[in-house]
Amino acid sequence: MKLPNLLTFLAISISLIIMNSCAEVPDERAAADYEAPQKIDVIFDTDANNEVDDQHALAYLLFSGDHFNVEGVTVNATSDPDGFDTFSPVSDHYDEARRVMQLCGEFYGRIPLLTGAEASFEEIRGYVHEDEFDGHEAVNFIIEQALKERDQELVLLPVGKLTNIALALKKEPAIAENVRIVWLGSNYPETGEHNKIWDEESMNYILDLDVPFEFVTVRYGDPSGTDAVKVTQAQILHRMPGLGTEISEPVEGRHGGEFTNWGDYSANLFEMYTMYGDPPSRPLFDMAAVAILKNPDWAERRIIPAPIMDIENDVWLERPDNERELVLWEWFDIYGIMNDFFQVMENPVLVDAP
Numbered sequence: 001m002k003l004p005n006l007l008t009f010l011a012i013s014i015s016l017i018i019m020n021s022c023a024e025v026p027d028e029r030a031a032a033d034y035e036a037p038q039k040i041d042v043i044f045d046t047d048a049n050n051e052v053d054d055q056h057a058l059a060y061l062l063f064s065g066d067h068f069n070v071e072g073v074t075v076n077a078t079s080d081p082d083g084f085d086t087f088s089p090v091s092d093h094y095d096e097a098r099r100v101m102q103l104c105g106e107f108y109g110r111i112p113l114l115t116g117a118e119a120s121f122e123e124i125r126g127y128v129h130e131d132e133f134d135g136h137e138a139v140n141f142i143i144e145q146a147l148k149e150r151d152q153e154l155v156l157l158p159v160g161k162l163t164n165i166a167l168a169l170k171k172e173p174a175i176a177e178n179v180r181i182v183w184l185g186s187n188y189p190e191t192g193e194h195n196k197i198w199d200e201e202s203m204n205y206i207l208d209l210d211v212p213f214e215f216v217t218v219r220y221g222d223p224s225g226t227d228a229v230k231v232t233q234a235q236i237l238h239r240m241p242g243l244g245t246e247i248s249e250p251v252e253g254r255h256g257g258e259f260t261n262w263g264d265y266s267a268n269l270f271e272m273y274t275m276y277g278d279p280p281s282r283p284l285f286d287m288a289a290v291a292i293l294k295n296p297d298w299a300e301r302r303i304i305p306a307p308i309m310d311i312e313n314d315v316w317l318e319r320p321d322n323e324r325e326l327v328l329w330e331w332f333d334i335y336g337i338m339n340d341f342f343q344v345m346e347n348p349v350l351v352d353a354p
Contacts, residue, residue: 047078047160048096057286062104063348072112074138103262110353114138116164121202128171142168146175159184159286166202176211184289214327226288232281236270300331
């Protein structure tokens with residue numbers, strides 16, 4: 001090699017070495033400075049046997065271990081899958097939550113599952129200071145977790161009626177400053193809605209407390225509510241079978257049969273439950289509430305003065321001068337939420353058991 005060419009070669013080599021060494025420094029610093037997003041501590045409160053959305057919300061939560069710490073699951077009683085007005089005992093909701101927890105990674109027995117209220121807030125509230133009362137296991141667990149020292153607020157995520165949450169606040173008001181209640185409920189500003197109707201007194205009680213409270217709106221038939229976050233039966237039957245982790249012992253489903261993974265049970269739930277519309281579909285209301293905790297950009301957020309419900313006349317009473325405010329979630333990003341749901345189902349990250 002001639003001298004000029006050798007000098008050119010050496011110059012280029014030295015330049016490349018310097019460039020590479022300089023490029024590595026920012027990468028190392030970035031790695032050193034990177035902090036994973038803080039996981040959200042949450043208690044999931046559910047009437048799991050009611051429809052098909054509770055189960056999918058719980059699975060989505062348990063499979064999002066990169067975003068959540070699931071401190072426990074509490075259940076309460078509302079209707080069963082056969083009808084809005086058909087009562088289903090709290091034991092049925094416990095059993096369905098247990099199935100999902102087991103199918104999603106054998107979490108039953110590792111993440112607490114607590115029996116909550118069978119009756120209403122008004123029927124139970126006078127007994128909360130007794131050693132045992134209807135729902136005491138769930139209520140006492142919520143209080144215990146809310147009083148634990150932690151570096152963030154505890155999210156209470158009720159996706160059924162608010163009975164357990166209201167009873168916990170009634171028994172121990174001090175927890176109000178430690179929790180954030182994100183409720184899948186109400187058609188506000190319209191009336192109706194399953195979770196509200198099943199215990200309106202519990203909602204009114206919370207609306208008059210100084211506690212962070214958020215409505216993740218339902219709004220049947222309205223594109224602005226979680227009713228719009230629909231999935232078709234065909235999508236579920238095509239994409240869900242086989243997804244999730246395989247478990248060692250099969251679990252008997254709500255409608256019979258045995259299952260060893262969550263995906264197969266999801267498909268069975270959609271095969272057996274009534275669908276509506278063309279194509280046949282169901283909203284995953286409750287799953288959307290989990291989604292906006294993961295990514296608040298998947299819905300629009302408004303702050304409003306807290307209204308109150310005139311239960312006797314079935315009408316909302318606005319209180320524009322009320323200093324007590326609440327958060328209203330509406331206009332959900334259907335594509336963003338459903339896309340993330342299926343990605344999580346296909347690539348689950350299991351939560352850590354407490």
